Amino acid sequence: MRETESVQEARRAMDICNACRYCEGFCAVFPAMELRREFAAADLSYLANLCHNCRGCYYACQYAPPHEFGINLPATFARVRAETYEEYAWPKPLAGLFRRNGTIVSLAAALGMALALILTAAIQDPAVLYSPQHGPGAFYRIIPWWLMVTLAGGSFLFAVLALAMGFRNFWRDTGGRPDELTRGRPLALALHDILTLRNLGGGGGGCNDTGEHFSTLRRRFHHAMFYGFLLCFAATVTATFYDHFLGRVAPYPFLSLPVLLGTVGGIGMVAGCGGLIWLKVVQDQAPVARRLLGADYALLVLLLLTAATGLLLLALRGTGAMGVLLALHLGIVLSLFLVVPYSKMVHGVYRSAALLRHALERNPKPADHPTDRSAGSTA
Amino acid sequence: MVDLSRLYDVLVVGGGNAALCAAVTARQAGCSVLVLEHAPKPLRGGNSRHTRNMRTMHKAPTSVLTEAYLEDEYWDDLLRVTGGQTDERLARLTIRATADALPFMEACGVRFQPSLTGTLNLSRTNAFFLGGGKALVNAYYATAERLGIDILYDTEVTDLVLDDGFVREAVVTSKGFPERVRAKVVVASSGGFQANLEWLKQGWGPAAENFLIRGTPYAKGRVLRNLLDQGVASVGDPTQCHAVAIDGRAPKFDGGIVTRLDCVPFSIVVNRNGERFYDEGEDVWPKRYAIWGRLVAQQPDQVGYAIIDSRAERLFMPSVFPAIKSDTIEGLAEKLGLPPAKVAATVRAFNAACRPGPFDSSRLDGLRTEGITPPKTNWARDISVPPYIGYPLRPGITFTYLGVKVDENARVLMEDGRPTANLFASGEIMAGSILGKGYLAGFGMAIGTVFGRIAGREAAKHARN
Ligand SMILES: Cc1cc2nc3c(=O)[nH]c(=O)nc-3n(C[C@H](O)[C@H](O)[C@H](O)COP(=O)(O)OP(=O)(O)OC[C@H]3O[C@@H](n4cnc5c(N)ncnc54)[C@H](O)[C@@H]3O)c2cc1C
Ligand code: SF4
Ligand code: SF4
Numbered sequence: 001m002r003e004t005e006s007v008q009e010a011r012r013a014m015d016i017c018n019a020c021r022y023c024e025g026f027c028a029v030f031p032a033m034e035l036r037r038e039f040a041a042a043d044l045s046y047l048a049n050l051c052h053n054c055r056g057c058y059y060a061c062q063y064a065p066p067h068e069f070g071i072n073l074p075a076t077f078a079r080v081r082a083e084t085y086e087e088y089a090w091p092k093p094l095a096g097l098f099r100r101n102g103t104i105v106s107l108a109a110a111l112g113m114a115l116a117l118i119l120t121a122a123i124q125d126p127a128v129l130y131s132p133q134h135g136p137g138a139f140y141r142i143i144p145w146w147l148m149v150t151l152a153g154g155s156f157l158f159a160v161l162a163l164a165m166g167f168r169n170f171w172r173d174t175g176g177r178p179d180e181l182t183r184g185r186p187l188a189l190a191l192h193d194i195l196t197l198r199n200l201g202g203g204g205g206g207c208n209d210t211g212e213h214f215s216t217l218r219r220r221f222h223h224a225m226f227y228g229f230l231l232c233f234a235a236t237v238t239a240t241f242y243d244h245f246l247g248r249v250a251p252y253p254f255l256s257l258p259v260l261l262g263t264v265g266g267i268g269m270v271a272g273c274g275g276l277i278w279l280k281v282v283q284d285q286a287p288v289a290r291r292l293l294g295a296d297y298a299l300l301v302l303l304l305l306t307a308a309t310g311l312l313l314l315a316l317r318g319t320g321a322m323g324v325l326l327a328l329h330l331g332i333v334l335s336l337f338l339v340v341p342y343s344k345m346v347h348g349v350y351r352s353a354a355l356l357r358h359a360l361e362r363n364p365k366p367a368d369h370p371t372d373r374s375a376g377s378t379a
Numbered sequence: 380m381v382d383l384s385r386l387y388d389v390l391v392v393g394g395g396n397a398a399l400c401a402a403v404t405a406r407q408a409g410c411s412v413l414v415l416e417h418a419p420k421p422l423r424g425g426n427s428r429h430t431r432n433m434r435t436m437h438k439a440p441t442s443v444l445t446e447a448y449l450e451d452e453y454w455d456d457l458l459r460v461t462g463g464q465t466d467e468r469l470a471r472l473t474i475r476a477t478a479d480a481l482p483f484m485e486a487c488g489v490r491f492q493p494s495l496t497g498t499l500n501l502s503r504t505n506a507f508f509l510g511g512g513k514a515l516v517n518a519y520y521a522t523a524e525r526l527g528i529d530i531l532y533d534t535e536v537t538d539l540v541l542d543d544g545f546v547r548e549a550v551v552t553s554k555g556f557p558e559r560v561r562a563k564v565v566v567a568s569s570g571g572f573q574a575n576l577e578w579l580k581q582g583w584g585p586a587a588e589n590f591l592i593r594g595t596p597y598a599k600g601r602v603l604r605n606l607l608d609q610g611v612a613s614v615g616d617p618t619q620c621h622a623v624a625i626d627g628r629a630p631k632f633d634g635g636i637v638t639r640l641d642c643v644p645f646s647i648v649v650n651r652n653g654e655r656f657y658d659e660g661e662d663v664w665p666k667r668y669a670i671w672g673r674l675v676a677q678q679p680d681q682v683g684y685a686i687i688d689s690r691a692e693r694l695f696m697p698s699v700f701p702a703i704k705s706d707t708i709e710g711l712a713e714k715l716g717l718p719p720a721k722v723a724a725t726v727r728a729f730n731a732a733c734r735p736g737p738f739d740s741s742r743l744d745g746l747r748t749e750g751i752t753p754p755k756t757n758w759a760r761d762i763s764v765p766p767y768i769g770y771p772l773r774p775g776i777t778f779t780y781l782g783v784k785v786d787e788n789a790r791v792l793m794e795d796g797r798p799t800a801n802l803f804a805s806g807e808i809m810a811g812s813i814l815g816k817g818y819l820a821g822f823g824m825a826i827g828t829v830f831g832r833i834a835g836r837e838a839a840k841h842a843r844n
Contacts, residue, residue: 015697016699018697020511020636023510037693056510057510059513060517061513062428067633069637205488212517
């Protein structure tokens with residue numbers, strides 16, 4: 001990680017927190033911090049990505065503005081995180097996409113939709129596009145199967161590759177070794193933290209989602225969105241399986257597995273994304289890194305649109321609107337896949353990696369870190 | 380909107396832990412309650428927002444406290460630190476009441492840390508607030524708002540008009556405007572006077588000018604002074620304050636916990652003239668940090684400099700301010716603004732007095748100097764492995780001891796021993812009744828919580844009669 005102003009600000013804050021430690025019960029950041037006395041840029045990258053932005057430590061901090069120390073960890077870490085996304089992006093020349101990321105993600109989405117519409121209109125007979133299509137293969141009469149698979153599969157595989165490279169860059173930079181990735185217990189702990197969002201709990205009493213008061217809304221919305229996303233993904237996979245191996249061609253009836261998974265997942269995503277957007281609008285802006293909000297909104301809206309168009313497609317697939325909707329939906333899915341490695345979505349990769357690093361630190365192989373607490377005093 | 384023309388049942392002066400415990404308790408008993416806090420909202424909560432734990436009696440392990448900590452042990456601990464300057468009846472009452480305080484606090488939304496990761500060894504005696512004192516204060520304010528308590532920030536009480544032991548009204552300055560407030564009962568919970576340098580000078584002379592105040596700048600003792608001037612009985616030594624040695628680069632006010640510096644036992648400490656002045660290794664730091672404030676306050680310019688070598692750097696909690704380093708003692712002295720030759724001579728003399736032997740930072744290792752005054756009686760290892768590291772030290776004032784005298788119902792007493800008619804007090808402002816000298820970690824919040832609740836209960840009883 002390179003030295004930047006945000007990194008220096010994070011270091012100043014961590015030096016103060018490390019002398020204070022009042023927040024150590026809130027999340028993983030503080031125990032991880034306590035294992036260190038000096039904070040290299042890479043340490044701060046790790047800590048910033050470990051921060052879940054629950055904002056608990058902002059409201060609890062006796063050094064928050066207007067105190068002259070002006071500690072605001074959620075905002076400070078958010079800025080560092082944004083820089084780490086750029087730092088670890090692959091391939092390197094695309095790192096610049098993280099600057100003005102909100103605009104770029106929105107543009108990509110708009111382009112994706114437009115392209116899909118124009119392409120379908122160009123390839124297909126307009127009559128097909130606007131008239132109701134029924135029976136097996138109805139979708140492919142709008143967009144040919146080969147095109148769907150090439151575009152979707154290609155962009156998906158690229159996204160996976162780019163994210164994996166990002167993970168590798170983060171892992172190396174923060175001092176990780178490949179062999180650590182095979183230790184079972186830390187992996188299980190990290191997976192547990194990732195899937196439950198344990199650190200988005202403010203140490204048990206909830207987060208400061210909107211302000212001084214505690215709630216678990218953000219965590220629940222995130223769960224709805226995340227698990228909704230997984231269900232939608234599962235729907236796609238089962239559909240591919242049906243199509244490929246069972247020879248059953250889409251569209252599927254409502255009570256089929258792909259449609260059920262997709263419906264439940266889509267509703268989860270819409271509720272989750274909608275809720276998260278709402279929280280961002282109503283939240284106290286003091287602990288927020290304002291200039292990064294654009295990127296957050298852009299991705300949330302894109303995810304929301306993905307799910308919403310999918311649901312709409314399901315509802316209206318028997319009508320003449322199906323053709324346009326399908327093109328739109330696929331355009332959005334395509335742009336989502338394309339922007340994933342260059343959007344806020346990467347936080348999932350780095351946060352997971354940071355949680356794994358933390359699990360490894362908490363379960364060191366023998367002969368590690370002594371504590372420096374023994375001579376401490378207290379008032 | 381807060382209507383200051385109405386007659387409140389209970390007026391609570393102050394906005395820290397003691398004030399809020401009283402306000403919530405009185406409100407729960409059905410009273411209308413007004414809280415007046417001098418600080419603006421973002422800085423509310425007095426010294427309480429800098430705290431981290433409360434010393435709590437308990438008969439069996441709880442979710443936040445290990446083993447047991449019984450009344451007699453608690454009392455013995457208190458007796459030791461106060462050297463007997465305490466009131467056994469009030470002290471034992473406080474100690475016993477801490478046992479029921481936790482459920483009240485939790486009901487008010489205060490959360491505790493399950494157990495401490497470090498080795499402070501306090502998780503048996505002290506319950507740690509999750510997120511520290513500001514989180515605690517936030518929880519009480521949220522509860523107060525929910526219960527319908529009126530709160531005015533940026534509002535200073537300047538006069539509680541006493542008439543034959545009866546508070547007629549409170550004269551206040553609210554957001555810059557003069558107001559008068561009437562209430563059937565008043566609870567004074569406005570803290571100590573440690574932020575009032577002029578007052579501190581009365582006990583310490585001009586030296587007080589150089590003191591740093593660890594907590595809120597709003598604890599100026601205005602109400603305390605006002606009450607004492609009107610014949611309220613005082614308790615505690617008017618000249619004394621709890622002073623610890625903190626990093627000399629700390630801000631004048633509100634530096635809080637992070638300005639502490641735990642390196643003294645592993646260092647030598649010199650004054651402005653480059654001379655040592657006290658045994659740095661007399662005892663473990665938790666037992667000595669409070670006398671070092673006084674020691675440094677007695678040195679010229681009220682400043683000291685702790686000097687260690689690189690081997691000692693990892694032996695204490697990191698300080699928030701960067702270590703000042705140099706490869707030579709002379710170079711370090713120069714950076715610290717000390718006479719280089721003199722400091723070098725002091726270090727040489729100290730090194731020559733060190734004896735070989737096992738050094739152990741985790742206990743009193745008995746490694747002592749021979750042949751110098753003052754001696755260093757533990758951890759006396761020579762200062763010889765560069766880089767050399769220095770930290771400036773100044774006295775940091777935690778709180779003052781002088782307070783108003785109360786009885787076991789938190790009722791304020793007049794100089795002639797008669798009780799006041801409708802005035803109660805809780806927290807730092809009456810703590811001198813129990814803590815006449817010294818300090819026991821976590822006892823400030825114990826007094827504030829216990830007497831806050833008593834004051835709230837009694838105030839409510841009185842207001843409804
Ligand atoms: C850095 C530090 C750490 C500490 N840590 C601990 C700890 O871990 N555990 C512990 O038990 N104790 C600790 N203490 C001591 C503890 O802070 C006090 O004992 C306790 O907070 C006193 O509570 P209080 O409500 O009486 O006073 P405060 O919390 O100081 O509240 C006084 C309030 O009165 C207000 N006020 C003052 N004058 C007026 C006026 N004229 N009109 C209106 N309002 C007024 C102030 O603004 C303030 O809100 C610590 C102290 C410091 C400085
Ligand atoms: S955020 Fe504030 S209260 Fe929390 S550990 Fe850091 S300095 Fe202390
Ligand atoms: S914002 Fe929440 S997750 Fe981030 S450091 Fe603070 S307490 Fe931890």
